[in-house]
Amino acid sequence: MTEFAKLTNEYKKYIGTIAKEYNNCAEIKLNEVEKIIKILNGFLCNKIELNDKEIENNIGTLVGMYFITFDIPLEMNIELVRAVKYKEEDTNKPYYKDISRLSYIPYDSKYKVKLGRFNKKKEPTYYCSISKDFNYCVNTALAEIDTKENDYVNILISKPKENLTTRYIGIFDKIRRGEELPSFINPIFIDIYKYMENKLYGYVFVAFQIVDAFFADIISRKSDDRLYKLTSILGLYLLEDEKIDALAYLSTQSKMSFCLAIKPSSVDKKIKHEKVLVLDINKVYSYSIYEAPIIHEGKVNNGKVYYDTI
Numbered sequence: 001m002t003e004f005a006k007l008t009n010e011y012k013k014y015i016g017t018i019a020k021e022y023n024n025c026a027e028i029k030l031n032e033v034e035k036i037i038k039i040l041n042g043f044l045c046n047k048i049e050l051n052d053k054e055i056e057n058n059i060g061t062l063v064g065m066y067f068i069t070f071d072i073p074l075e076m077n078i079e080l081v082r083a084v085k086y087k088e089e090d091t092n093k094p095y096y097k098d099i100s101r102l103s104y105i106p107y108d109s110k111y112k113v114k115l116g117r118f119n120k121k122k123e124p125t126y127y128c129s130i131s132k133d134f135n136y137c138v139n140t141a142l143a144e145i146d147t148k149e150n151d152y153v154n155i156l157i158s159k160p161k162e163n164l165t166t167r168y169i170g171i172f173d174k175i176r177r178g179e180e181l182p183s184f185i186n187p188i189f190i191d192i193y194k195y196m197e198n199k200l201y202g203y204v205f206v207a208f209q210i211v212d213a214f215f216a217d218i219i220s221r222k223s224d225d226r227l228y229k230l231t232s233i234l235g236l237y238l239l240e241d242e243k244i245d246a247l248a249y250l251s252t253q254s255k256m257s258f259c260l261a262i263k264p265s266s267v268d269k270k271i272k273h274e275k276v277l278v279l280d281i282n283k284v285y286s287y288s289i290y291e292a293p294i295i296h297e298g299k300v301n302n303g304k305v306y307y308d309t310i
Contacts (some may be wrong), residue, residue, distance in 0.1 A: 118235025170216030
């Protein structure tokens with residue numbers, strides 16, 4: 001029996017339990033989902049106000065009751081690419097020598113963590129892009145930090161030392177739309193989706209589809225404080241389990257790419273930082289395409305980066 005088959009049997013039981021509980025009140029479940037999403041969209045559109053507790057309760061209901069979390073490891077043979085703008089004055093050496101300036105912001109750093117897509121204020125998270133096409137992955141990372149012409153950007157390239165136990169946002173919405181999954185995403189998601197469609201009554205299945213589509217939608221919207229109030233709480237719920245290392249989600253800037261939000265503890269334990277590329281951004285084109293020659297390259301050793309000029 002393959003690993004995929006074992007996982008499928010495990011999730012068949014999980015989905016069967018949901019079907020037994022929800023199928024008898026299918027239309028009620030769908031109406032509840034629609035009501036909550038209408039409230040949250042009203043908040044995002046400035047039509048209504050919600051306090052933090054109300055946001056937490058509504059997001060918590062969607063996650064706890066209508067969002068099936070499949071904790072499937074992300075394979076190890078991928079590269080993690082993180083882009084950081086160089087913001088110091090010395091443009092003759094536009095690179096950071098300490099990994100602490102390129103990885104997640106340390107808790108005791110003078111640089112304060114702002115409210116982010118999946119993190120609260122003062123709670124660091126490691127954001128990076130993933131792809132088996134390195135150049136495409138770099139372009140995605142550049143797009144995610146809104147790279148401009150004449151910027152200098154340090155690209156930190158890392159690899160997992162162990163499998164990252166990952167929760168995925170928007171995978172089922174991607175399948176629903178008939179879009180192909182990247183090769184590094186476990187194909188078991190397609191089998192799980194078909195099994196859910198078969199076992200859950202129409203209204204229940206639609207409720208789960210809507211929630212996944214809503215989460216995929218809000219993480220792809222242009223960032224603002226209201227949006228981040230919702231998505232940071234979503235991240236809090238999805239990452240609270242100690243065994244979870246990361247969230248995988250579609251890039252907000254490059255629609256065919258995936259990004260990760262990784263816990264700092266998992267970065268320390270499971271990620272090996274290998275090298276840094278320093279890019280001089282000469283030209284920014286549409287669709288996340290850049291003219292950006294490499295001007296320095298550095299190797300990582302014991303938390304420091306040692307550079308050579310290209």
